[in-house]
Each structure stands twice: as C-alpha cells, then as structure tokens.
Amino acid sequence: MTDPVLDVRGISKSFGGLKASDAIDLDLRPGEIHALIGPNGAGKSTLIAQIAGGLAPDSGAVHFAGRDVTALSTAARARLGLARTFQISMLAMEYTVLQNAMLGALGHRGGVFRFVRSVMRDHDLVARAEAALEQVGLQDFRAFRTAELSHGQRRQLEVAVALTLDPKAFVMDEPMAGLGAEGSQQLVGVLDRLRQQAPILLVEHDMDAVFALADRISVLVYGRIIASGTVEDIRNDPEVRRAYLGEEA
Numbered sequence: 001m002t003d004p005v006l007d008v009r010g011i012s013k014s015f016g017g018l019k020a021s022d023a024i025d026l027d028l029r030p031g032e033i034h035a036l037i038g039p040n041g042a043g044k045s046t047l048i049a050q051i052a053g054g055l056a057p058d059s060g061a062v063h064f065a066g067r068d069v070t071a072l073s074t075a076a077r078a079r080l081g082l083a084r085t086f087q088i089s090m091l092a093m094e095y096t097v098l099q100n101a102m103l104g105a106l107g108h109r110g111g112v113f114r115f116v117r118s119v120m121r122d123h124d125l126v127a128r129a130e131a132a133l134e135q136v137g138l139q140d141f142r143a144f145r146t147a148e149l150s151h152g153q154r155r156q157l158e159v160a161v162a163l164t165l166d167p168k169a170f171v172m173d174e175p176m177a178g179l180g181a182e183g184s185q186q187l188v189g190v191l192d193r194l195r196q197q198a199p200i201l202l203v204e205h206d207m208d209a210v211f212a213l214a215d216r217i218s219v220l221v222y223g224r225i226i227a228s229g230t231v232e233d234i235r236n237d238p239e240v241r242r243a244y245l246g247e248e249a
C-alpha cells in the first residue's frame with residue numbers, strides 16, 4: 001500500500017477531566033477523500049487543530065509528507081503543503097476573483113494587497129492563478145469582484161487559492177456549511193475531482209456530501225474513533241447507527 005500523506009498516531013488531548021482526543025489513529029492516503037464525522041462535541045475541531053498545528057497534543061504524533069511535524073507551527077505545516085480551508089474565509093471581497101487567486105499564488109496572507117498592481121504583471125502568477133480557477137470551474141468569473149460571487153462560488157475560490165500553493169493534502173472544515181442544494185452539488189463536483197491532485201481530510205456534517213464523496217469514513221464519538229471504513233461499512237455499522245446516525249440498532 002502507498003504510504004499515507006498524513007499519519008496521526010495515538011493523539012490524545014484532555015481539557016481538565018475531559019478527553020477530547022483519546023488515542024486517535026487516523027491517516028490520509030494519496031488520491032482519497034477521508035471523511036471525519038461525529039456528533040457535536042465529539043472532538044473533530046480539537047483533532048483538526050492538532051493536525052493543522054494550532055493545538056499541541058498531550059501525547060502522540062502527527063506525520064506529514066514523511067516528516068514528524070508534531071512540534072511544527074501551523075505556518076510551517078502550511079509551507080510543507082498542508083492546506084487547511086474553510087474555517088475562516090481569507091478572501092478579499094473587493095478584489096477580483098483572479099486577484100484573490102493570485103494573492104494565494106504569492107504564498108502570503110494579509111498585508112500584501114498594496115503589491116497587487118505589480119503582481120498583476122507577473123505572468124507566472126497569472127498562469128498559476130488561472131489554472132487554479134479553471135480547476136474549480138471559475139475561469140469565466142475571473143474579472144468579477146469576489147463580493148459578487150455566490151456563497152458556493154466563494155468556497156470554490158477558496159479551494160482555488162489553496163491550490164495555487166501546490167498543496168500535498170487538504171484539511172477541510174465543513175465546506176458545505178451554509179450552502180444551498182445547488183452550491184453543495186457544485187462543491188461536491190469540485191472536491192470529487194480535487195482528490196486526484198491532493199487527498200482531502202473532510203470534516204463534514206452534510207451526510208449526503210459525505211456519502212457522495214468519501215472513499216473512507218471515520219466516526220469520532222467522545223474523542224474516540226468508533227468505526228472506520230467504506231461508506232457501506234459505516235452505513236451498516238450498528239454502533240455508528242446508534243451513536244451517530246440516530247437510529248435504533
């Protein structure tokens with residue numbers, strides 16, 4: 001089997017007496033979408049924060065792209081190619097779609113907007129940004145102000161911004177949240193194609209999207225992974241049905 005791009009081993013994290021992560025093992029392999037689901041308060045955000053670097057685990061390790069990154073900052077992990085999207089929108093609403101993608105290609109966040117004019121003359125950046133827009137289906141919107149985009153298109157643009165940095169893996173935090181049926185459907189299409197470029201760890205409550213996209217699903221309940229498997233495995237797992245899908249076993 002191919003080596004995982006992201007490998008979480010024995011991660012534990014307590015807040016006082018509460019075990020928010022309880023010896024969690026999780027990995028992400030090339031080409032896949034691995035969905036992480038679980039009820040509110042299960043510990044998804046806590047786990048993602050430890051993967052992205054915002055929170056240090058009490059024990060356990062995170063390996064990314066062949067390195068132990070447990071002690072590295074969020075920025076250092078991002079530079080290694082770990083792209084985290086959707087928690088906070090990074091888009092500049094008054095700039096065009098293309099300008100936002102180009103700012104992503106610059107590899108900077110914030111504080112660079114005054115350079116936009118000179119950046120616009122950089123052909124390599126333009127090409128990179130345009131390729132990313134094409135990948136998410138926004139090529140015809142390049143000259144639109146970002147504020148004019150629908151909610152769903154802004155999510156697609158956030159993916160494009162992340163793509164300009166050539167990520168090795170995505171960690172996505174509820175990308176479908178707040179989208180209507182059409183927006184969700186479009187984003188599902190984008191993510192479906194994206195997995196070939198970089199695998200995605202997808203935290204998502206929208207089960208239609210999860211079932212449509214996931215190669216594997218892991219179910220987190222009270223800080224523990226109670227089941228991990230294919231869509232079919234998870235749908236038919238009695239413990240999952242009881243603990244998460246809200247059905248009688």
Ligand SMILES: Nc1ncnc2c1ncn2[C@@H]1O[C@H](COP(=O)(O)OP(=O)(O)OP(=O)(O)O)[C@@H](O)[C@H]1O
Binds near residue numbers: 015038039042
């Ligand atoms: N900084 C903190 N201090 C104390 N308790 C915390 C802290 N962060 C999270 N918790 C607790 O840890 C548990 C897991 O929370 P977490 O936010 O990771 O769950 P979640 O699965 O992301 O939930 P949701 O789906 O609602 O976002 C909860 O009981 C939460 O109250």
